[in-house]
Amino acid sequence: MNNQIGDTDTDTDTNVSTDTSTDSQLGATTGVETSTTTTAGESEEQIRDEWTDYRFDSPAKLSVEDLNVWYGDDHALKDVSMEIPEESVTALIGPSGCGKSTYLRCLNRMNDRIKAARIDGSVELDGMEIYDPNTNLVELRKRIGMVFQSPNPFPKSIRDNISYGPRKHGEINKGLLARLFGRDDSEKEAELVERSLRQAALWDEVNDRLDDNALGLSGGQQQRLCIARCLAVDPEVILMDEPASALDPIATSKIEDLVTDLAEDYTVVIVTHNMQQAARISDQTAVFLTGGELVEYDDTDKIFENPESQRVEDYITGKFG
Amino acid sequence: MARDEFQRELDALRDDVVRLGDVVSTRLRKAITALDSHDVSVAARIADADSEINERYLDLEQDCIDLFALQQPVAGDLRFVAASFKILTDLERIADLAANLAAYVVAAEDETFPDLGLIDLGTTAVGMLDDALTAYEKGDSTRCRAIADSDDDLDGRCERVAQQVIRHLVERDPDADELEPLLTDVTRVLLTIRDIERIGDHAVNIAARTLYMAENDDALIY
Structure with missing residues (x-):
């Protein structure tokens, strides 16, 4: 109930049923029967x-509808519908x-990675169904x-931690081949590293040691x-x-x-x-x-x-x- | 139930606020009785004893601040502590006004306006305070709304009595009365009426904060 x-629907003088009892610390639930x-x-x-x-x-960025998740027989998430602005x-x-x-x-x-998980329902990103079989998961997880x-962090330098993703996605070209073909993006990489670290409020603390191993950070x-x-x-x-x-x-x-x-x-x-x-x-x-x-x-x-x-x-x- | 110590502190705060309210109410009642009986010695004691209320008020206010800082109350608990914090101020102000009323008794040399019904006004105001404290203690929102309604009645009665006093001043026989002492009396009586009316307002404030506490309803807050 x-x-x-x-x-509450209490009458003036006969108020109060639960006020000092333990389930109502305030007496705020006056007039309703003890839960x-x-x-x-x-x-x-x-x-x-x-x-x-x-x-x-x-606008809604993510729209989730009737999402159900089972881990084996365990019904872990029940009919969740929720829009995220x-x-x-x-x-x-x-x-x-x-x-x-x-x-x-x-x-x-990410639950796709758990074999025992079964997922039912819909999740839309900007109106696009992410559980569509044709969804490119790499692209999805980039977005x-x-x-x-x-x-x-990866056990690599601070700089490499940042540029790893963009390099994988082909947004930064570096190395011998890239230099030979005149597509060396070192400058672009430096900009990206600085911008990302600044956005994450870390630049001022690490800009003089970008080549240090990230595992040395606090x-x-x-x-x-x-x-x-x-x-x-x-x-x-x-x-x-x-x-x-x-x-x-x-x-x-x-x-x-x-x-x-x-x-x-x-x-x-x-x-x-x-x-x-x-x-x-x-x-x-x-x-x-x-x-x-x-x-x-x-x-x-x-x-x-x-x-x-x-x-x-x-x-x-x-x-x- | 989890957070037992926190629950005990909330209960203790409620009890302490109600107890302070009872002390204030008792004083107010005595001040009004002294107004009726012209008991200057009782009145003088009340007028002088306001500082202990102030100290208690500051202690309880500190308790609220400690609860905010150390327990970070939310939801119903938050509304309860926030409401209590505001209600304490109203109680302290009512105590000040009770001291004022007592001081007028001490200052009055004789009764120029015997039939104004000031005692009735004062009794109504004390009744509102007691109701407000009960509403707070029980989280009784129905009672809160009733207090707000009765304040309209008290305001109307206070205004009528004030007009009666002014009328007396305007219609006085210039030959019969001496003006100066009359002016002093009129001022004192008008202040008495005003203070009683304000006590009603503070009782409504307590009811308003209680309604917010109980139902998250700010309808009575101004």
Whole structure:
């Protein structure tokens, strides 16, 4: 049943059923009967369609419809439909095992790499179905880049980490052959390396040692290098899976500032366990809860000030999980 | 339930705010009784004791700041702490106004306007404060809206009484009354009416923040 505080229908003097009891820290849920909860402490409730029906003015960059994922018999993601606006930061939050990382990986078909995974539903990038059999996965992952939880630079120089992608995609030609044919793009490469590192707020820290091995950088610098590497192939969407969870607070705030800046030109989708981080940097927040369900999706301030779902309220205020 | 310590701190804050509210309400009630009985000694004690309310107010305000800084409350918890933070200010202001009322009792030498019904006005205002505190304690949104309605009534009554005082001044017999003491009395009575009216406003503020806390509804906030 709906257990929302907006729907109370109390009469003046006989108010209050639950106010001092444990399930209502505020007495805010006055007038509704005490909610039943699961063994995990979650309130029992039906998800309402309008909780995930997020409306926005800008165009949708990604449109996900009725997405289902199974890992073997495990139904990891259930009927998720969600539109992600372009040039914004969308945070995905929820407890461990709620399907948020699974969902993120579906957005550039990283789950294709997991044999046991079965995926059903539709994901469109600018109106183009990415699960179309003719989709070029290399091209797709160039347009939708990804940054992972632990920094994973190549064991190469800082410069090579950046130029690796563009070279693979044939955007930069270097070496003996290229020189012989007069197509040496060294200058272009230098520009690209500088631009990408600047965009990732790393240039000032590394510009005097671009030929050093990237593994010599600090964790925070490595992560920004990975973001720079992702930017070098000129993506449109950047997926981030807990990009700051392995970093100290200063490195974390650099990543957070960077995410905010990137959203001016890119569409960023970020999975985070740190709810305050989601609150600080995202424009809209999607809450996934146990069972692979998208429960609520709305402007970030709405989610953190007045969520519709009691379960979302309980989760973000730390009352279960 | 997780975050037990945090939950205890939220409960403690609510209890503390309600307790401060009860102290303020008791003082206000005593000030109004002193207004009725011209009990100068009681009034003087109330007028002088405002500083302890101020100290308590600052302590509880600090508790709210600590909760924001250390626990980063969100959703219902956030609205509760934010509402409490604002409500504390209203309680402190009501205590100031109670001290004002007490000070007028001390200053009054005799009663020029015995039949104005100031005590009734004051009793209504205290009742609104008590209702607001109950609404806050219970998260009772229905009661919040009722408080806002009763403030319109209090404002109307205050205005009528103020007009009565002005009329008395305008229609006075120039030969019979001495002007200077009358002016002092009129000023004091008008200030009394104004302060009672403001206590009603602060009670509405408490109700408004409580409604926001309970339902995220800012309809009563101005």
